[in-house]
Amino acid sequence: MSLGLAESILEIALKKGADEGAVLVRRSEKCMLRFSNNTLDVVKSWISEEAEVYLGVEKKALVVSLSRLDRETIERSIERVLKSAKYVEPCEDYAPLPSGEYSYPEIPETFDPRVAELENPAELVEMAISAALEEGAQRTAGTLSYGVEYKALATSTGLGGEDRGTRIRISIRAFADRESSGHGVDVSRLLSKFDPERAGRDAGRYAKMATNPVEGEEGVYDAVLSPLVVANLLGDVAKIGASAFMVDAGISFLTGKLGERIASEILTVHDDGRLPNGPASTKFDDEGIPTRRTTIVERGVLKNYLHNTKTAKKFGVESTGNAGWIAPRPWNIVVEPGDYTLDEMVAEVDNGFLVTNNWYTRYQNYREGLFSTICRDALLRIERGEIVGASKGLRISEKMLRLLSGVEGLTKERRQVQWWDAEVPVVAPFMLVRSVNFTKARV
């Protein structure tokens, strides 16, 4: 049904004078339960139908976004954009939409009717809250969100098709007292692989471990970064660093580093648009190129940027199936596992911290990757290979590539992470990083 709509909008665009075009129609039904202080605060639901239209005219890239899809609105908006196009200068790096013979095989584990028609979602919230309280937390807050999305793409080069997916996600933060907290998340495409109880237990256990924190001291320490922290930082590596748009703009800290060692040789990172059960998995990108697995970092060496057709043309490579019409985007980031257990990793640390969560990563200079990020929730002090207590008040102040070069260990166990401050989904292990700079407020 959506494909028919996409094709009819495309026909209008071409009739009105676009040289080429692509139309993406999305229909979704989503719900969210928000809770705090162990009680629900609001139950939200969304019914949405939207169209995005890409028009290529005389090497100019034009985009129309609409949520009202009646013929009059569609025609008027496209006319307006085409009329304005004469004033827009052609894009130096314009590339025609791709064409070719592509197939879009189904991706396993991306649709579950039980998620689309979820019954009693509040019980899943209760399950997570109870698990956190059983671990010793006093109160919790978070969200459970779930829903279904259908998308259809039609391009003037004959690419596109339909895709559908379900997603369910929980993010729960638990507090053992005012200053002691832990965070747990889980995200899945299938109800059978969704474990809100485990997220609650993670949050509750960390909250309990974080009690009686002492002010941390500034300095250089070894750090064990949890999957939440790895997701936050590697999400930036993918979104800012590896985006060919950001590289071309000269903003990325990976500008000019293709083929160079940018990280420890134990680090291998992929983008995977076809990851089974991956939150962002989808059969094709916004240009109709089939998604795929692209290795960004292989044994510490920067192998690829993420491309759409336009950036690929400029860089003289093939699209990696990450369009975005204007800028490429990552799908699911996958960090290859290592051999460690978490206990073995902690045992390797003589003087350092287990950082269970972070937030508010901000840059002094994107091109140099100069940033700081705040340790949030349980910050656990490690001395001579053992967790000896909790700390507070520290932030990591680093250069991204220096931090990546210091990676010395990865766990076998990984978690699929996506939450409010780590929107790019990442399959992440715990990560041992040597000599990390921690700073703190001094007055």
Next chain:
Amino acid sequence: MEDEASIALNLASRLGAEYAEARIVWSAGESLVLKNGSVEAYEYGEDCGIGIRVVVGGALGFASTSRLERESLEEAVEKALKAARASAPYFKRKVELAGRSDEQCSWRVDVKEDPLDVSVEEKMELLVEAERALLSTGAKLPSRLFELATWKVSGYFANTEGASVKYEKALSYLFYSVIAAKPGRGTAHRWRELGASGGWERVREWNVPESVAEEARTLDRILEEGREPPKGVVDLVLGSEVVGIIVHESCGHPSEADRVLGREAAQGGESFIRPDSLGERIGSEHVTIVDDPTIPGSYGYYLYDDEGVRARPRELYKEGVINELLHNRETAAVFGVESNAAARAAGYRYEPLIRMANTYLKPGDYSLEELVEDVKLGVYIKTFMEWNIDDRRWNQRYVGLEAYLIDRGEVKGLVRNPAIEVTTKGLYSRVDAAGRELEFVAGTCGKGEPAQAMPVWMGGPPIRVRGIPLGVVP
């Protein structure tokens, strides 16, 4: 709009809602992106839909839809009610709303030149001129990125208490990122947002080409002349832009009553302010911080909030004392006060949350020269890049970009990357003077889940802060 709202509210009442409200929002806007001199995209969008909130059995339900025909409206209302009713047993605290919201009125932003009637040619020309101005400086600028956006919004709010509020506004926004490079001296990065409500005339006032060229020259000088800042404890003079981000982060956010109650704990976090903190001292007598939605032309402008409550200035910190929180009707009921109209939604798709509008530190009576002349050794931090703050809004960091050494009362040469890490009380307690020139910068504040990007202004005069340990980013 009235008809659709009426259909939704009538149905909600019929189906047993104790309270219901409908917000219909239509917006249209266009944007241009210029990357290193090349036009990446011209975008135009229209968005229209309805957001409905209901209270039933003490549970709060929200639903939105982008389809406004009767059938879709009814489906959305039924969804909101059904979900709220089914979840009501899990609402251990029943939702109540303070006071009544029954005003019938309309408000609008004055617009001289409709930003959507201004030709794309003129907008294009502005960016091309800015690009030319950057290149004319002779500085080596390997990265130049602009985004210019203008849009209009019409909205209608109605509820089952009789409120009926219509509004129309127009907004403009410019973002730019410029990186300068110098062999052996690395790079320096400037990232800035400009924003205002009103017509295209507001964009003209920004003098974009001159302004960005000046920024580029400054970046070049930072690389050429910037030296290491002094070490140890020094006095600081902080420029308006830095004061703006400080008051936004460490006064505005912790004063949001939903944070104080723990409702944002899993997202933006909580607050060092507790429900019983009003009256506690947090800073010196020079620290009065106001959040005021009613400043004409401001980026965070509104006269009625998204619960139909009339806006007014809020004195959050008054002469160094925690004075007032930002409330919506729900938190106001918990605190036993009236809403002060802080409920804002980023569109029909979003539930209204407690948000800032335009937050600023009240000016004193010093000139910049007078602030500086009494500093023996210090740094004047005029602009910043990196910043962050913990999720209780206590431990924060700001790293200067354009910053100068102050030596025996005089502003001297540029220093590079001075970093301050301070607590909220540590910082505000050390403010010993405020300048008289009030300036604002625009920002896009993020909060809520799904995240809602909200236009705000933040600002203040330059201020002097005594005895702050200074760090440096390598």
